[in-house]
Amino acid sequence: xxxxxxxxxxxxxxxxxxxxxxxxxxxxxxxxxxxxxxxxxxxxxxxxxxxxxxxxxxxxxxxxxxxxxxxxxxxxxxxxxxxxxxxxxxxxxxxxxxxxxxxxxxxxxxxxxxxxxxxxxxxxxxxxxxxxxxxxxxxxxxxxxxxxxxxxxxxxxxxxxxxxxxxxxxxxxxxxxxxxxxxxxxxxxxxxxxxxxxxxxxxxxxxxxxxxxxxxxxxxxxxxxxxxxxxxxxxxxxxxxxxxxxxxxxxxxxxxxxxxxxxxxxxxxxxxxxxxxxxxxxxxxxxxxxxxxxxxxxxxxxxxxxxxxxxxxxxxxxx
Ligand code: MEV
Numbered sequence: 001x002x003x004x005x006x007x008x009x010x011x012x013x014x015x016x017x018x019x020x021x022x023x024x025x026x027x028x029x030x031x032x033x034x035x036x037x038x039x040x041x042x043x044x045x046x047x048x049x050x051x052x053x054x055x056x057x058x059x060x061x062x063x064x065x066x067x068x069x070x071x072x073x074x075x076x077x078x079x080x081x082x083x084x085x086x087x088x089x090x091x092x093x094x095x096x097x098x099x100x101x102x103x104x105x106x107x108x109x110x111x112x113x114x115x116x117x118x119x120x121x122x123x124x125x126x127x128x129x130x131x132x133x134x135x136x137x138x139x140x141x142x143x144x145x146x147x148x149x150x151x152x153x154x155x156x157x158x159x160x161x162x163x164x165x166x167x168x169x170x171x172x173x174x175x176x177x178x179x180x181x182x183x184x185x186x187x188x189x190x191x192x193x194x195x196x197x198x199x200x201x202x203x204x205x206x207x208x209x210x211x212x213x214x215x216x217x218x219x220x221x222x223x224x225x226x227x228x229x230x231x232x233x234x235x236x237x238x239x240x241x242x243x244x245x246x247x248x249x250x251x252x253x254x255x256x257x258x259x260x261x262x263x264x265x266x267x268x269x270x271x272x273x274x275x276x277x278x279x280x281x282x283x284x285x286x287x288x289x290x291x292x293x294x295x296x297x298x299x300x301x302x303x304x305x306x307x308x309x310x311x312x313x314x315x316x317x318x319x
Contacts, residue, residue: 002317005116006035007153008308009098010105011178011271011280014221014240015161017196017247018214019146021207024162026170026218026225027152029308030178032098034106036113038077040121043089046077050094050110059089063140069100072107072137073114079133080118090118101186103272108149111137116314127154130312142190144197149272156311160222174225174307176233176282179265179291181302183253185276192249192273199247210243217243234266234282241269249274260298264290 008029015025041047047056052069059081066074077090092114100106111134119125119133131154135147148161160168200207217236224232241258244250250258254270257279261268265281272278283291288304295302 002037002039003117003120004037005113005314006033007109007112007312008033009109010152014218018211019148022163023215024160025148026160028158029152029156030305031308034096034109034113036117037093038117039091041089041091045089046074048073048092068141071140072111075137075140076114076118084122102182103277105149109153112153112312116312120314154312157309172226175228176230176284178305179281179283180305181257181279181295181300183276187276189273192275196247214243230266237267237269257300260294
């Protein structure tokens with residue numbers, strides 16, 4: 001028997017970094033997924049294969065000895081195997097429709113899909129239980145995560161995520177789509193978050209003012225999305241980028257990409273941790289192709305993305 005689960009990647013439309021220190025962020029999941037397939041074995045080992053590498057370890061190997069990027073998956077496998085008792089090993093296969101380390105939530109989608117797939121070998125579980133386990137697992141490599149990314153990867157769609165864990169589903173159907181462009185500069189979310197913390201500690205008054213401004217901006221952006229005022233959503237997005245620039249998570253490559261995107265989209269910003277990774281631009285049918293063409297002409301890798309509405313999906317394969 002194989003237990004197969006997949007979870008979508010995500011973009012942060014508004015609020016990254018500031019959400020780590022309270023308030024809220026707006027995220028949406030995208031139509032690019034990570035799939036995790038797991039099966040029980042009698043090897044006594046946890047064996048993981050993925051595009052990030054492979055690992056084969058005894059099921060009771062101390063977590064601190066596990067190569068960091070795969071540690072959350074091993075954590076989930078160890079926890080579920082030990083709770084279920086008796087079963088001696090597990091193989092886990094991870095496949096991805098998008099690269100890791102580019103700000104599209106590969107680590108969170110992986111934790112969510114792995115939690116659903118591995119728990120699914122033994123029992124049914126709710127999305128709330130999957131989310132709790134996924135966040136716990138992600139904290140084994142990124143202690144300070146806000147939990148926002150795992151939340152949208154679990155539930156899908158467009159959500160408002162509050163730092164206290166409250167999730168408000170934004171049920172209205174915004175008529176925008178996104179262009180995502182990849183800077184090809186990999187980044188480490190936990191390192192960028194640590195750098196922002198240093199900035200915050202050294203500039204408490206400025207950071208606090210920016211946080212207040214960001215909160216207001218998010219409220220305005222949600223109203224603008226609700227009334228499908230794309231020009232206003234775009235302006236809020238570009239304004240959000242200015243705050244991100246101020247806390248030091250942009251760089252010259254990202255700025256150059258944004259300048260191309262600003263020309264014909266409604267607005268653009270980095271998405272996720274920044275300092276590399278991706279930018280997003282808000283578009284609709286009238287300008288999507290033009291924005292993609294402009295970015296490609298300048299040599300940037302980019303693609304159109306739609307919102308995913310399904311969140312984590314699970315199935316058992318008995319063949
Ligand atoms: C990373 O995708 C988003 C950050 O806000 C960190 C977090 O919320 O855990 C930078």
